[in-house]
Amino acid sequence: MIKFIVRRVVRGLVALLLFQSLLFALIHSLPYDFSAYVLTSPAMRALIRQQFGLDRPLWEQYFNWLEGFVRLDLGVSFRYWPTPVLDILLGNISRTLLLFLSAAVLAYLLGIWLGKMIAWRRGSLFELGATLGGVAAYTAFAPWLGFVMINVFGWYLHLLPYQRLVEPVVWYNAPLTVDALLARMVGTVLAALLVLALVWYATRRVRAAGWRWAAQGATLLLCIGVAWAVWARSGLGYLALDILAHMALPLGTVVLLSFGETMMTMRASMLETVREDYVLMARAKGLPDWVIRDRHVARNAILPVLTRLALNLPFVLIGSLIVERVFAWQAMGQVIFNAIEWQDIPVLMGVLSIVGILALVAHVVLDVLYMVLDPRIRHAAEKS
């Protein structure tokens, strides 16, 4: 198993180096060098050429590029010269990751649940409705969906704020920055999830279902209560609410955009798993319908959906970048589209590198997770 993980990571690192080489080749295959986009003055352009090493031979540039990448030096922005690209990206990536990961998790949970249900009631009106809704949301044009959400919930109904990360008026005398508060909020959620996971793990072998559910439910309520009390006492609750209100519409939009694919994949996977002999066996034992669905079919059907998730994550990421732009939610999406407007090519190349690294991490983690979860694959890997 260790051998498998090591081999997978090494393969991933090789792919990453090849990926960087590909980016280099893509930029340099164009009939001009990218300093041509600096339009301020010839002197400035010469400076840029020198700083980016564009006057050196190509192979030297290539090794400089790779070496820079290994040292995580992604160059200098044109627009915010001489700020390093990495600083710009790192300053914004945490918020994008927050939006994108929470949207991915929510969309995944919603998609799995709906997919499970529609597979179980194949041919019903519920399936028709859920499929049409999910597919329509999945194929909706992302900027337009954001635009509709802004107009309906923000403009006509006045329910939620639809611009910016926070309301400047509310934050006028705030004692800490947005990022610091976001870190605290994420910390609260993670701590609550950790406690819940621990309680679930400790009680999972309790035979009496009533006691097990009582313990888990009580912990959930306790976590919510404690979190509420802590935030109420800290005096920062109004700021957290402001952030949450601003996050609601972008998050909802990304979830709407991305749950359909998971739902359809889960449905197909459920329909394949229903054919297995152990499901027939479970039916013969006379188990209740929902036990067969949740414990016997859905648990095994989730595994193939997990691998599809790795291929889907980049598209959830793109969805959230576009939605950030549409809602003017200050994060990576804004950086990318501003860089496109200002033709800030080093920043864009840095974005591609970061997206590549994120995709690679997702692939490797999910491959390893898949192997840990599926004994068939694990045995095959150990044998080879």
Next chain:
Amino acid sequence: MTGEHERASRLHRWSKMRVVRLQAHGRRVAADGRLFVRHPLGLVGLALILFFGLMVLSYPVLRATVWDFGYYDPITGFDPTAAPHPSTWTWRHLLGTDNFGRDVLCQLFAGAQVSFAVGILAALIAVTISTTMGGAAGYFGGLVDAALMGVSDVFVLLPAPVVLLIFGLLLRMRWPTVAVLYGILTGLGAQAIVVKSHTLKLKARPFIEAARGAGGGDFHIILTHILPGLSSLTIVHAIFAVVGAVLTESLLAFFSRTTYYLSWGTMIWLGQETFRWFSLEGQWHAVLPPAFSIMLFCSGFYLVGRALDDVLNPRLRRR
């Protein structure tokens, strides 16, 4: 005499074999067709595709008969009789006009052409590449597999929309460029990996071994067993590539990274830019038609893809 007789009988047997095989194939296609017809969502999707297909076919006819060239051109048209210019629907302009005085319905028809062209071109390229690469990697294994999957490992890290958005800065893109680049990026990436794992499963089936035992060479086995076995996956991949390509093209047009042609993405961009400038209500008549067109066009292909998956994939087929 015996030789001639033998040859004649062999010819006879061969042609009979062929007829029997064709009949069997026809029966299978008919059975698949019957299953598809009973699939309500697939029929909804098919109806949507046919609707947009009719739009494409009727566009030249309407241009020749009803829509006068000067008033109704999707890019340069202007109707001086209907003012002020983002106007709502009239009998002359069934979906109203945009703020440049162009007919929205006519633009919608013109956009349908672009969407079909982009989708089909991208799907053909993506499927050709992914089937060749994934099939070769899965069938031959070894060094071929390592080399081809190394390429796929790299390309799967490049999400096509982001790459195209960035390369729209460096290249002047019209719709064929968008379609070709999208096809290459998708075909080399995720699709090739899926095709490869499918080929591996196919190769382990006993009939491949039987064909090899009977003296079939690589070329024969690939042509008569592997490629038909991959055909259902190929069709489904092609349809999902259409969806992805059309969404990506609209996105590029929306962020004005494409030039010299009109598509639904451009229409949405224009409608949103001027949304509250010209009237208090907002011009939903100019934004909604292209947005719904993109959604329904892609939903149509997506639903047909899923329905075909249900019908062609033996493990999903309803029994």
